[in-house]
Amino acid sequence: MSEEPHFLKEEKDKLEIGRSANSDATLEPLQLGKRVREIRLSQNLTLEEASKLTGLARSTLSKIENEQISPTFSAVSKLVQGLGIDIPQLFSQPKSKSSAGGRRDITRSGEGTPHPTPTYEHELLATQLTSKKMIPFKTTVHTHSFNEFTDWVRHDGEEFLYVLSGSLLFYTEFYEPIELFPGDSAYYDCEMGHALVSTSEEDAVVIWVTA
Amino acid sequence: MSEEPHFLKEEKDKLEIGRSANSDATLEPLQLGKRVREIRLSQNLTLEEASKLTGLARSTLSKIENEQISPTFSAVSKLVQGLGIDIPQLFSQPKSKSSAGGRRDITRSGEGTPHPTPTYEHELLATQLTSKKMIPFKTTVHTHSFNEFTDWVRHDGEEFLYVLSGSLLFYTEFYEPIELFPGDSAYYDCEMGHALVSTSEEDAVVIWVTA
DNA sequence: AACAAAAGTTTCCAATAGGAAATTTTTGTT
């Protein structure tokens, strides 16, 4: 549907880089060995220790890390299990995992990035940080009638909603519309069609967080 | 065929002791073959066709699907590439993808689940839903001095913070403390130590979302 | 039912992964 802030897609795309294989032929370098070594070292493990944890021989681990063999699926499973690796992590690139994880981004009231649409007026928060798990924004709901929507808003993920001011009707595809007032909140699956309509004189304002 | 492949036995053994040994992270059945077959059939491909697409022999594919061999990583890569499979998809269980994705949980103002601590008073929101990607809560910050914290709060994930009322100091391990007022928000990595201290007469109230 | 064609499985063997131990490299200490 058109109303959906397209920035969501953008963010998602960004997040998904490296996930699915490229449509075209080239089998990516996909240096499994390199990744494994990174992971092992990041946990300060020697081959010997990793060997005990995974049940794979030291020599086998060494060969895997040096890309001298193509481990069998069961070997990979043991690796994953033994080192507590998150599978996607294995296949995704360097992953700013060890990126110190010390990021912080402050957004002063009203200083977010504006992103207007016909129905909603979004103010994106924490836009200085990229690769976030969540996308927070403050939204003013201009709509005062459900008719103003051409279709359900629908996208991947889950959403949390908190009403700051005004009152509104929360329409969802599979439930009766429900009226929300300041302080009320909702959590829902975004694949389910959803839409907000202000019922108060002034436009309702909400906090929205998508993940 | 006389013997059952070695690796299969191993897996089974592991599964049996799995309970007493490793409480969590148990290597599940993980029926790679089954998944592959499902995927191939869902695309209406014969082994012959899949063979051409992946570059793997018909016989090899058959054996993989029947769990008679543990494919090497390079074989898995070819599979993934040829059939356009998403790797994590391969490793994850049947995936309760069918989670219908039509969940919704409304929490009225003040009706969340209380969760008091010495320093904060949390009100958990959307507690009727489980398996959420995000955990939202409204928190009243009782603390009025940084000394009341014995140590940094630190945990996995990322956090989004929005100030509803009052003013407070946002302390983080790697940055100067910064004062926040209603409408201000912050987004940060939780592995970095963090703490909130009210600076207004009354306790500050914030919305917190963790993912 | 009988047959033919298509799909899938199994066999057999060459190629390669995985483990134990030997060898080499790296690290740390005097």
Add this chain to the structure above:
DNA sequence: AACAAAAATTTCCTATTGGAAACTTTTGTT
């Protein structure tokens, strides 16, 4: 620098994978 200890790599060998072709089962047609 020399040595010892720790870590990583390589060797050597057995067990398993992967492919070609033979074989079996299933499907569809008359």
